[in-house]
Amino acid sequence: MSHEVLAPRWERSMTADTVAVLGTGIMGAAMARNLAAAGLRTTVWDRSPQATAPLAAVGALVASSPEDAVADARVVITMLPTADVVSSVIGDHGLNAFAREAAWAQMGTIGVTATAELAAMVGRRRPDVMFVDAPVSGSKGPAEAGQLLILASGPPAAEDIVRPVFSAIGRKTVWLGPAGQGSKMKLVVNAYLSFLIEGVAEALELGSQLGIDPADLDAAIEGGPLDAPLADAKLHKIVRGDFTPEFPLEWALKDVDLAIEAANGSRLPMLQALSGQWRQAVEAGHGREDVSAVRLALSDSGA
Known part of the structure; x- marks a missing residue:
């Protein structure tokens, strides 16, 4: 099955059911499959093109860059291995490409200090973006079954926005307070x-x-x-x-x-x-x- 090609950014608009997944390793790929299966318009990107290729077969759109992936997403998920990788992907250009009032769910485990730094960066550069610190508990099996435990923290206004996304990938979401508590x-x-x-x-x-x-x-x-x-x-x-x-x-x-x-x-x-x-x-x-x-x-x- 051929990859579905994304339309140019200026031909796309953000809707409530659009989600981008940046990082499609063991966990991110499973999340993307469940999101697509739930009927959410799912765009994926990974540093390794071979990691995203199988996801096109289940209905995901494959983006050529992080910026293209996030451009019209209501919710952006990062499922990347380290703080340095998250910073390099979102850093200089990725955050600027987020749609206005998007929610960024940072779901990889990157530690307390790095999470606080990312939250502060979003506050400085994109105060319209809602930063949700939401690492997950669970490994490959629960991820594939959509049974992850999501340890979420962030602005209360983000809860309704991320709920359809979190429901598609998790068995339970525990909200813990301000961003950082999840990590x-x-x-x-x-x-x-x-x-x-x-x-x-x-x-x-x-x-x-x-x-x-x-x-x-x-x-x-x-x-x-x-x-x-x-x-x-x-x-x-x-x-x-x-x-x-x-x-x-x-x-x-x-x-x-x-x-x-x-x-x-x-x-x-x-x-x-x-x-x-x-x-x-x-x-x-x-x-x-x-x-x-x-x-x-x-x-x-x-x-």
Whole structure:
């Protein structure tokens, strides 16, 4: 199927059901598919053209630049990996191309400081644009199923505008106050998630050393208070030896380090130790694999 070509900017106008997604990796592509399936006019852009090509087949419009993507969007989603990438994409020209009174939903995890800087930039340069800090909790599976948890913060006036978009990609949106609160909550949530994943990996390593069958561990935990769905999913993924990325380890490490940075020197010994351990796993070549690949760094046979 050929790509649908965007009309020139001067032939387009913003409507309530127009959304642009900048960044179509694992999470952004899933979001774009669900937005298009919900009947929203969805435009996509990514630094890698091959990342957007499959989305044309599900009805998304493929833009040649960030500026073309956002020009008539009522809601702009950025789902990009780092603060530097967001700044480079939106920076000099992207923000100027936003339609008047558009809402910008910044949904990648970029940390507290960078989020505050972006909010301030929007306030200075485009006060008509509503900046919504809305990182998501969930990985590939929930993203594909439209079941993400959205941790939103920003101006109350943006809530009605982004509601149709958030409803298409998430199971629940929690509004937390002024922009920045969403990013703070995301770091806390991901710190908790990180402990669960490392706990599963180290429990399996200990079990291996003690001759415990992983199936017996699973049976002992199943149905009880320790049977957290995420931990169960990662346990089975590790046992299968399936490290296909749902949440790549390198991005999980980024989030851990952002949490440590945001703590402003507070003592977080477990999180700091985990950062060091996960960095070793990334340096051993597991960064592009799923975060559950931290199990491989715990034994000589896997590292």
